[in-house]
Amino acid sequence: MMLAHASDCRLAQPSLNSSRPGQARLCKCLADAGCAHTRLRAVRKQRSSGCSRRQKTAVLASSVPQDVIDVEGTLVDDRIPVTIITGFLGSGKTTLLNALLKQEHGRRIAVIENEFGEIDIDSELVAHQDFLEDDQQIMMLNNGCLCCTVKDDLIRMLGELVERRATFDHVVIETTGLADPAPIIQTFRSIQYVAQNYALDGVLTLVDAKHIGQHLDERKPEGVVNEALSQVAYADRIILNKTDLVSGDELMDTEMRLKNINALAQVVKAQRADVKADYVLGIGGFDLDRVAEEVIGEAEVSQSHSHSQDHDHSHDHGHTHDHEEEHAHAHTHNREEHSHSPGAAHVHDHSSEHSHGPEDGHGHAHGHADHHHHDHTHDDSVGSVSLELEGFLDLDKVNDWMENLLYDDADDLYRFKGVLAIEDWPDRFIFQGVHQVFEGSPGKPWKEGEAHKSKMVFIGKDLDRDALAAGLKGCLA
Numbered sequence: 001m002m003l004a005h006a007s008d009c010r011l012a013q014p015s016l017n018s019s020r021p022g023q024a025r026l027c028k029c030l031a032d033a034g035c036a037h038t039r040l041r042a043v044r045k046q047r048s049s050g051c052s053r054r055q056k057t058a059v060l061a062s063s064v065p066q067d068v069i070d071v072e073g074t075l076v077d078d079r080i081p082v083t084i085i086t087g088f089l090g091s092g093k094t095t096l097l098n099a100l101l102k103q104e105h106g107r108r109i110a111v112i113e114n115e116f117g118e119i120d121i122d123s124e125l126v127a128h129q130d131f132l133e134d135d136q137q138i139m140m141l142n143n144g145c146l147c148c149t150v151k152d153d154l155i156r157m158l159g160e161l162v163e164r165r166a167t168f169d170h171v172v173i174e175t176t177g178l179a180d181p182a183p184i185i186q187t188f189r190s191i192q193y194v195a196q197n198y199a200l201d202g203v204l205t206l207v208d209a210k211h212i213g214q215h216l217d218e219r220k221p222e223g224v225v226n227e228a229l230s231q232v233a234y235a236d237r238i239i240l241n242k243t244d245l246v247s248g249d250e251l252m253d254t255e256m257r258l259k260n261i262n263a264l265a266q267v268v269k270a271q272r273a274d275v276k277a278d279y280v281l282g283i284g285g286f287d288l289d290r291v292a293e294e295v296i297g298e299a300e301v302s303q304s305h306s307h308s309q310d311h312d313h314s315h316d317h318g319h320t321h322d323h324e325e326e327h328a329h330a331h332t333h334n335r336e337e338h339s340h341s342p343g344a345a346h347v348h349d350h351s352s353e354h355s356h357g358p359e360d361g362h363g364h365a366h367g368h369a370d371h372h373h374h375d376h377t378h379d380d381s382v383g384s385v386s387l388e389l390e391g392f393l394d395l396d397k398v399n400d401w402m403e404n405l406l407y408d409d410a411d412d413l414y415r416f417k418g419v420l421a422i423e424d425w426p427d428r429f430i431f432q433g434v435h436q437v438f439e440g441s442p443g444k445p446w447k448e449g450e451a452h453k454s455k456m457v458f459i460g461k462d463l464d465r466d467a468l469a470a471g472l473k474g475c476l477a
């Protein structure tokens with residue numbers, strides 16, 4: 001695994017080439033920059049019997065501990081898993097938390113609740129429930145929003161929990177409804193002490209099926225985050241909650257809109273946030289082994305058929321839709337590239353874009369009887385771009401491209417994941433990133449005769465699909 005953080009040193013843009021099996025070397029640019037703060041070290045992990053056939057080579061930022069090798073020689077990450085539960089005001093976060101604490105799932109959960117204001121209503125709703133076991137801990141952060149004023153408090157609280165780690169298995173953080181998850185995610189990726197002790201399991205976003213449209217449509221002043229949009233964009237998993245309050249057509253519209261914003265997140269529909277604990281805990285959103293599954297869609301998602309309620313899952317990414325060109329992951333298409341970005345040409349039949357803002361009178365009730373709900377677009381500035389390209393990529397070109405991309409646009413790149421076919425490499429190269437922090441490692445080997453296709457998904461603001469596609473093409477060997 002490689003993890004780099006560019007903000008420690010302005011010149012130190014991360015490079016992809018550091019995890020080459022058997023040939024690990026420092027990132028060229030980092031070494032050149034000579035930046036003491038971000039000096040990377042190459043670590044070769046031992047091959048052990050019964051372990052992966054691949055010898056893993058890793059380059060780690062000094063802030064991240066080496067994985068532990070257990071008695072059977074398997075690499076294990078013994079950090080404390082953390083799930084962030086986010087979602088707009090009233091979307092059902094507390095309802096989910098209560099349901100989670102009631103379920104028999106075998107994990108002892110420590111909860112960190114963030115509540116605006118001095119009266120912590122949520123702790124009343126959660127902490128004093130009679131189902132709460134003695135060993136389940138609720139910690140409150142009341143004096144502001146996690147993503148802004150109480151970040152230091154969060155770090156302190158995480159420190160306290162490390163001291164008590166024998167008493168719980170998993171930390172769940174419930175943000176306020178107005179939190180932008182980005183700074184919270186970055187806390188787990190870039191604060192050394194936190195990254196050493198905690199492994200971010202993933203971001204679960206609750207969506208109120210009835211009201212999400214109006215929150216997404218809300219126009220914010222320049223430079224102000226639309227929290228609802230950000231919460232969807234950063235999600236690994238989404239619960240489309242309160243399905244009882246909308247029609248089937250509205251639900252389908254909303255689901256498509258969520259997928260346009262975030263092509264990587266799984267979406268499950270629910271009432272009262274009633275989902276299985278496995279959907280919330282054990283997400284693996286930042287786990288490189290799962291990135292390949294998500295991006296390629298080649299593996300069964302283990303929990304995909306295990307949760308309850310009347311939902312249909314969206315993590316098969318659009319296979320149930322009658323549009324042959326939409327959403328989804330590239331394995332269903334012959335096209336070299338396609339996009340989820342707003343305004344991407346292939347998605348829309350309409351000659352002009354229109355939005356679902358409350359003021360435009362368009363609404364969802366204007367007769368989608370033909371079920372072409374997703375023929376129209378929204379002008380969400382945040383969207384997804386999926387790219388697929390056949391052929392080997394040149395490693396140096398990829399490095400140069402990614403360096404430039406992250407140097408210029410890291411702020412607007414919320415999350416990105418990919419699987420690359422690198423020339424002369426026997427294995428896929430898997431990577432994932434959040435803004436300027438990203439990591440990668442060799443994945444599964446290419447099979448004999450298999451087409452070498454690289455796939456990347458970017459989620460971000462004002463993404464330039466054509467430029468991204470051209471950039472990827474420019475990396476061909």
Ligand SMILES: Nc1nc2c(ncn2[C@@H]2O[C@H](COP(=O)(O)OP(=O)(O)OP(=O)(O)O)[C@@H](O)[C@H]2O)c(=O)[nH]1
Nearest residue numbers: 088089090091092093094095177241242271272273
């Ligand atoms: N009709 C309906 N109501 C729901 C559903 N899920 C939750 N609610 C209700 O919606 C309200 C808000 O739910 P909460 O769980 O408190 O939402 P929250 O996201 O924690 O809210 P904030 O703390 O304000 O951000 C409560 O009255 C819930 O009982 C649902 O599926 N359908």
